[in-house]
Amino acid sequence: MPINARLLTLAREARELSQTTLAERAGLSQALLSRFENGLREPSDEQLAALASHLNYPASLFQQPDEPVPLPLTFHRKRAKLSKTAQDRIHAQMNFAVMHVERLLRSVELDTDLELRPADPEEFGSAANIARSLRAFWQVPHGPVGDLAALAERAGVVVIVTDIGTDDLSGFSVWKHGGRPLVLVNARKPADHQRHTLAHELGHIVMHHRALVSEATDIEKQADEFAAEFLMPEADIRPQLEGRIDLAKLAALKPVWRVSIASLLMRAGTLGLVSTRYRTYLWMMLGRSGYRQREPQELDFPPERPHxxxxxxxxxxxxxxxxxxxxxxxxxxxxxxxxxxxxxxxxxxxxxxx
Ligand SMILES: [Zn+2]
Incomplete structure (x- = not known):
């Protein structure tokens, strides 16, 4: 029975192994493994068993017909130092998650009472307009979003919060054709950061995964604009940010809106409620207290628990x-x-x- 060569590559990448290393461990030449992965040669049963055992996956994995999803459009807040091997590993893990969800959904009908309606920012005028209209469409009450993961899940978005083995990435999403969108959120990040990641990825799912996005479109900016309006709608947050803004005021708003102080400060800036100069000053203060790396623990709230x-x-x-x-x-x-x-x-x- 022929193997699914692309799953062999994914499995190797999920283990952060080079072809050379895996080949050596499984007692093969790299030349041969390379041909297996490119579908130019079929492994014998013994060779497949050796590969499976060194990869620690059941050999049956390589007989699955699944077509892997390509790399996502963007990885959210990826630091330059994230290695290619770590990135490939996380991408491979996400592909396996897509396969798992597909299989788990064979026997279960998803009960989605919210509709996921793709929308084009050009058509809506802005990403913020899409966030506003999605909130209205989903009948999200005014003010802070209580449980963002629950909302996303009611729309059939599968949210996975897991330790992805590095701090250098916040998360990303994939949406395989005919399947459910999946968002991966790095559990290593604090709850405010996780919520921002999820809102940002929800923006990508709604605006970019089903659309032909031109190279010129700044999809990161659009996703951030969507996240800001979805989590902190202008109409609701403007009155709370008006007047004198200082770090104490932002710190008091943080647990209410369940967003970071940094997000609140950015929001005040976008809404024209602080001068650029004063915002830069506050930003510097945040940096000086170390809060740009990690906001004060006493303001932490528990992370959301998708179910x-x-x-x-x-x-x-x-x-x-x-x-x-x-x-x-x-x-x-x-x-x-x-x-x-x-x-x-x-x-x-x-x-x-x-
Ligand atoms: Zn993004």
């Missing part, structure tokens, strides 16, 4: 009676790894779901 994926697993375990091994077989992944990735509990007991 759609948890529910999907739970349904399989509780309603369909799947064992952990069967879930592993369904997803072509080791149960330990599934637990670590989705539930951040690599060594927990048998129970995958709490």
């Amino acid at each position: 759609l994926l948890r529910d999907l697993f739970e349904y399989h375990v509780k309603e369909l009676g799947y064992s952990e091994q069967e879930i592993g077989a369904l997803l072509h992944h080791e149960p330990n790894e599934i637990r670590a990735f989705y539930f951040n509990t690599p060594t927990a007991g048998l129970r995958m779901v709490t």
